[in-house]
Amino acid sequence: MEHVHHNCLYTMTAQQKKARRQQQKEDTRRIILDAAYVLFAENGYAQTTMRKLASRAGVGLGTIFKHFQNKPSLLVAAYQEDLGKIVVDAFKSLPEAGIKKQLLHITERIYGFYATDPSFSRNLIKEALFLKGEHGEILDNQLMLFLKEIAELFKKAVENGELPVDTNVHKGALAFGAFYFSGLIMGLKQTTFNTEERLDFVGTMIDHHFFTKNR
Amino acid sequence: MEHVHHNCLYTMTAQQKKARRQQQKEDTRRIILDAAYVLFAENGYAQTTMRKLASRAGVGLGTIFKHFQNKPSLLVAAYQEDLGKIVVDAFKSLPEAGIKKQLLHITERIYGFYATDPSFSRNLIKEALFLKGEHGEILDNQLMLFLKEIAELFKKAVENGELPVDTNVHKGALAFGAFYFSGLIMGLKQTTFNTEERLDFVGTMIDHHFFTKNR
DNA sequence: TTCCATTAGCGAACATGTTCACCATAGCTG
DNA sequence: CAGCTATGGTGAACATGTTCGCTAATGGAA
Numbered sequence: 001m002e003h004v005h006h007n008c009l010y011t012m013t014a015q016q017k018k019a020r021r022q023q024q025k026e027d028t029r030r031i032i033l034d035a036a037y038v039l040f041a042e043n044g045y046a047q048t049t050m051r052k053l054a055s056r057a058g059v060g061l062g063t064i065f066k067h068f069q070n071k072p073s074l075l076v077a078a079y080q081e082d083l084g085k086i087v088v089d090a091f092k093s094l095p096e097a098g099i100k101k102q103l104l105h106i107t108e109r110i111y112g113f114y115a116t117d118p119s120f121s122r123n124l125i126k127e128a129l130f131l132k133g134e135h136g137e138i139l140d141n142q143l144m145l146f147l148k149e150i151a152e153l154f155k156k157a158v159e160n161g162e163l164p165v166d167t168n169v170h171k172g173a174l175a176f177g178a179f180y181f182s183g184l185i186m187g188l189k190q191t192t193f194n195t196e197e198r199l200d201f202v203g204t205m206i207d208h209h210f211f212t213k214n215r
Numbered sequence: 216m217e218h219v220h221h222n223c224l225y226t227m228t229a230q231q232k233k234a235r236r237q238q239q240k241e242d243t244r245r246i247i248l249d250a251a252y253v254l255f256a257e258n259g260y261a262q263t264t265m266r267k268l269a270s271r272a273g274v275g276l277g278t279i280f281k282h283f284q285n286k287p288s289l290l291v292a293a294y295q296e297d298l299g300k301i302v303v304d305a306f307k308s309l310p311e312a313g314i315k316k317q318l319l320h321i322t323e324r325i326y327g328f329y330a331t332d333p334s335f336s337r338n339l340i341k342e343a344l345f346l347k348g349e350h351g352e353i354l355d356n357q358l359m360l361f362l363k364e365i366a367e368l369f370k371k372a373v374e375n376g377e378l379p380v381d382t383n384v385h386k387g388a389l390a391f392g393a394f395y396f397s398g399l400i401m402g403l404k405q406t407t408f409n410t411e412e413r414l415d416f417v418g419t420m421i422d423h424h425f426f427t428k429n430r
Numbered sequence: 431t432t433c434c435a436t437t438a439g440c441g442a443a444c445a446t447g448t449t450c451a452c453c454a455t456a457g458c459t460g
Numbered sequence: 461c462a463g464c465t466a467t468g469g470t471g472a473a474c475a476t477g478t479t480c481g482c483t484a485a486t487g488g489a490a
């Protein structure tokens with residue numbers, strides 16, 4: 001990443017000039033974010049002091065707060081890209097057959113991420129849960145998109161004839177979301193995340209909710 | 216509440232003497248807890264500093280930490296009695312007919328509590344979610360008891376013939392728990408808790424999970 | 431080019447949760 | 461009663477997230 005040199009200013013177009021400062025800001029933001037990602041992973045959330053982070057990123061303490069409202073926002077920002085990629089990957093590698101298999105596939109991928117470091121994941125979930133401000137809204141949007149994608153899977157399952165035609169795909173997605181989220185929280189409450197067990201729970205719930213004939 | 220006077224020591228039985236110091240400790244704990252309850256309710260969680268609380272309770276700053284591990288524990292301790300009462304009341308005033316009605320009744324009572332001050336409730340849930348230490352375990356036990364009670368309701372519904380005999384009451388309770396919890400979180404994510412809407416969600420989910428004939 | 435407004439960058443200062451060494455007393459032991 | 465131990469009570473000290481006024485440089489305006 002090569003910075004435009006100061007002397008060249010007069011050769012730049014207006015747009016280039018306009019973009020330069022903004023670009024520099026974006027760069028330092030990136031530096032902070034990357035340093036945060038590493039430090040959080042290496043030393044955990046609480047142990048990663050804003051001062052240590054500033055030092056590691058090579059910026060001033062106050063600079064961090066010019067880019068992120070507070071520590072929780074920074075935590076969420078540092079890991080939402082990762083999580084986003086995992087979700088995208090999960091949807092790309094979807095099994096062809098069966099809505100249940102598909103849902104469990106996605107669940108497994110995401111649980112896998114949280115399972116690698118439960119203690120850290122607890123902090124992440126805790127801080128992300130009711131996060132306010134810019135990053136909170138980003139999270140909400142991602143959640144909304146996620147549910148929309150899930151609903152899409154349900155829609156296809158209905159078209160396949162796997163689910164009855166009167167299925168409300170939106171409600172279906174919400175039900176799955178409830179199972180997924182509860183399973184996640186239950187798993188994280190234990191010291192080690194038992195993915196097997198949690199997947200079994202979600203699978204059972206899906207079975208009962210979507211594939212059981214009652215009375 | 217009248218304290219035993221120092222001079223009377225020699226007239227006390229061994230047990231009374233033994234109990235005295237412990238009793239005094241319990242008393243100051245109570246004083247702190249009550250002051251915390253009031254201050255949290257009046258000024259909110261973040262605005263209630265440990266110093267203000269110490270001042271209000273008439274104890275030293277350090278004293279608080281002889282009774283509670285940290286601020287989140289104090290928050291949870293201050294409100295888990297309230298919540299416990301609400302749950303007990305909800306079970307006492309249970310409608311006779313219909314498991315769905317019963318579940319929604321309980322849900323409504325609890326949501327009602329959280330709805331009165333969503334901002335505060337967000338803090339409470341956030342801090343209680345993965346709370347460690349003594350108070351975390353108490354919470355877990357209460358949750359377990361709650362689920363057991365719910366399972367009991369399911370069992371009765373099975374005996375009534377309202378639900379099929381092969382119903383797994385434990386799984387049923389967990390499913391309800393997932394709906395209840397998700398509904399709570401969704402509701403609290405909004406600035407004002409729309410109890411009506413959330414109850415509708417939980418009701419719909421219960422209907423679909425327990426009373427829908429699929430295919 | 432020169433001037434001006436905006437803002438990224440910065441760290442001292444502040445607020446607050448938490449720790450800890452110390453004190454006083456309860457309550458046991460002889 | 462006399463001495464000892466354990467511990468409730470205490471606030472100074474500390475660590476850390478966050479704020480805020482300052483500086484310098486960017487980039488637009490005259």
